[in-house]
Amino acid sequence: MTTTFNPTKISKNHSEAPEVPTLGSELLIEVLTDRCAGCQECLIRCPTGAIGLDTDNWIVTVDSALCVGCGQCERTCPFSAITIDGTPKVAPSERHYLQNRAIPAIAPWEETRSGFSNLEAVLAEASRCLSCPDPTCVRGCPAHNDIPAMIASIREGNLDQARSIFEATTHLGSICSRVCNQAVQCEGACSWKLAGNEPVAIGLLERFVFDNSEIHAPHIEASSSMKVAVVGSGPAGMSAAWEFVEAGAEVTVYEADPIPGGLLNHGIPEFTLPSEKVSEVWKSLSDAGVKVELNHRVSQDDLQDFTEKLDAIVLANGASSPIRPSVQGLDRPNVIDAMAFLAAYGEKLGAHNDTNAIEGKKILVIGAGNTAMDVGRIAIRFGAIPTCVEWVTESFARVRSDELEEARHEGVSVRFNTTATLITDGKATLVTTQQSDPKVLPKLIPGTEEIVDADIVVLALGYRLGSEFGQLAPQAPFRASESTKPDDNWITSGIFSGNHNYNRSIADLSWKREVAVAAARSPYAANVFVVGDALVGPSSVVEAMASGREAARASIRAHASKK
Ligand code: SF4
Numbered sequence: 001m002t003t004t005f006n007p008t009k010i011s012k013n014h015s016e017a018p019e020v021p022t023l024g025s026e027l028l029i030e031v032l033t034d035r036c037a038g039c040q041e042c043l044i045r046c047p048t049g050a051i052g053l054d055t056d057n058w059i060v061t062v063d064s065a066l067c068v069g070c071g072q073c074e075r076t077c078p079f080s081a082i083t084i085d086g087t088p089k090v091a092p093s094e095r096h097y098l099q100n101r102a103i104p105a106i107a108p109w110e111e112t113r114s115g116f117s118n119l120e121a122v123l124a125e126a127s128r129c130l131s132c133p134d135p136t137c138v139r140g141c142p143a144h145n146d147i148p149a150m151i152a153s154i155r156e157g158n159l160d161q162a163r164s165i166f167e168a169t170t171h172l173g174s175i176c177s178r179v180c181n182q183a184v185q186c187e188g189a190c191s192w193k194l195a196g197n198e199p200v201a202i203g204l205l206e207r208f209v210f211d212n213s214e215i216h217a218p219h220i221e222a223s224s225s226m227k228v229a230v231v232g233s234g235p236a237g238m239s240a241a242w243e244f245v246e247a248g249a250e251v252t253v254y255e256a257d258p259i260p261g262g263l264l265n266h267g268i269p270e271f272t273l274p275s276e277k278v279s280e281v282w283k284s285l286s287d288a289g290v291k292v293e294l295n296h297r298v299s300q301d302d303l304q305d306f307t308e309k310l311d312a313i314v315l316a317n318g319a320s321s322p323i324r325p326s327v328q329g330l331d332r333p334n335v336i337d338a339m340a341f342l343a344a345y346g347e348k349l350g351a352h353n354d355t356n357a358i359e360g361k362k363i364l365v366i367g368a369g370n371t372a373m374d375v376g377r378i379a380i381r382f383g384a385i386p387t388c389v390e391w392v393t394e395s396f397a398r399v400r401s402d403e404l405e406e407a408r409h410e411g412v413s414v415r416f417n418t419t420a421t422l423i424t425d426g427k428a429t430l431v432t433t434q435q436s437d438p439k440v441l442p443k444l445i446p447g448t449e450e451i452v453d454a455d456i457v458v459l460a461l462g463y464r465l466g467s468e469f470g471q472l473a474p475q476a477p478f479r480a481s482e483s484t485k486p487d488d489n490w491i492t493s494g495i496f497s498g499n500h501n502y503n504r505s506i507a508d509l510s511w512k513r514e515v516a517v518a519a520a521r522s523p524y525a526a527n528v529f530v531v532g533d534a535l536v537g538p539s540s541v542v543e544a545m546a547s548g549r550e551a552a553r554a555s556i557r558a559h560a561s562k563k
Pocket residue numbers: 140141142143144145147170176177180182185186187202203206542
């Protein structure tokens with residue numbers, strides 16, 4: 001037996017629910033009443049009040065007129081008692097005008113990805129958000145930013161309030177909105193995406209808010225006797241410093257580079273993340289009293305001294321040891337790692353080499369992730385001829401699709417299913433690979449060898465913890481792989497049934513991020529915390545930021561409880 005509409009006997013109060021978009025064809029939502037157990041999982045997740053409960057028969061009822069077809073109910077019903085047919089009533093995404101923009105023919109040094117500049121488009125995009133009662137987007141965001149509340153403030157035209165809402169959980173909104181891979185974070189978990197539609201452009205909305213509202217200084221709540229050291233000034237260190245200074249602590253940050261920002265400076269080029277976005281956060285921190293010791297690489301003696309004298313130490317050193325593939329010839333002098341290349345030519349550290357040094361050179365980049373794209377795009381800007389090779393199949397590669405598109409448009413040759421097997425003087429041997437299952441390593445196809453010119457070879461396969469950190473903190477935990485699987489709460493929330501990226505469900509990815517961030521709350525020694533990539537290996541900027549935040553908050557709580 002099925003029902004398409006019954007009078008609702010009990011329904012939620014949706015007086016504040018967003019206006020239902022009127023687009024899309026008629027939807028047919030049906031409850032298979034012989035399957036419905038009246039558990040109301042769907043009722044509490046429906047964002048529009050389309051579902052009610054018939055208390056006489058203890059089954060849910062639906063109002064097709066209110067249904068927008070987001071699919072939360074169909075996805076979360078444990079008994080598969082709801083079906084939806086028809087096109088969802090979702091307004092078209094406003095990000096299309098950015099996606100269709102002309103990419104400049106000559107690769108510029110200035111930021112290449114534009115954000116919304118038109119308030120009408122911003123408001124139209126914000127109106128697509130359903131203010132879901134179970135906002136899966138928040139769980140997809142490693143920082144757990146309150147996305148629906150931020151978007152509601154945009155709809156009210158209150159950008160300052162929107163910024164404040166995000167600042168409860170992030171100090172790096174203008175940075176994360178530019179460098180997060182939203183497809184596997186907030187936007188990948190948006191209800192619209194989970195229902196197979198274009199997600200709300202959360203990253204672009206966040207960027208608009210942070211670029212168009214006044215920068216807030218740290219809000220120092222009280223003075224404290226706490227004295228702390230933060231080692232590393234990347235996203236994890238910045239976030240920890242912000243939390244500590246807001247708690248009234250005396251904070252000193254130690255940075256080995258000549259400018260603060262860590263990976264945000266030497267790992268991300270200007271055309272992806274303008275340096276002013278990093279320096280404005282540091283200015284706020286400095287104005288609030290955070291001291292920064294630049295060109296200071298913390299030694300074991302320093303750490304011993306800090307441990308004896310300070311209330312807390314946060315080690316946010318990052319992961320800096322390049323992953324080296326098993327390719328013959330990697331010890332040749334023309335082989336360098338991506339971070340060295342970016343530091344030399346990426347401009348932000350202001351110390352790049354002779355700009356003519358690589359003009360006309362053939363550069364072979366091993367890897368085709370975001371860092372490899374950065375290397376290739378910088379090489380293009382210096383007149384070099386870069387080729388990135390990646391042995392996995394393109395659809396399984398860990399690269400932002402817009403980053404790949406831009407790199408190719410600028411002239412970077414990106415070859416998937418290709419790997420290098422031998423590096424000699426000025427040459428490399430490439431081989432074609434085959435991979436149809438992302439869980440199975442690619443196979444080399446015999447007889448496909450080709451020899452190509454390779455004046456410089458750049459390793460861009462990612463980073464792991466360096467031995468330097470092991471010497472500094474030999475007892476530090478390292479939690480590179482968490483095998484914990486999502487529990488039932490995550491599955492019934494609907495997030496588990498999200499589309500797959502990198503052949504991993506959004507739930508699986510976000511659960512691992514959750515476990516990694518939570519791990520940062522436990523000190524490894526009495527007053528020493530390890531955070532970010534130093535704790536879990538290479539992660540994203542927002543994960544590192546959340547990790548630094550959690551360690552600082554845990555440390556502040558522990559200090560307060562001693563009083
Ligand atoms: S911090 Fe990143 S994941 Fe979180 S809402 Fe912003 S763009 Fe999305």
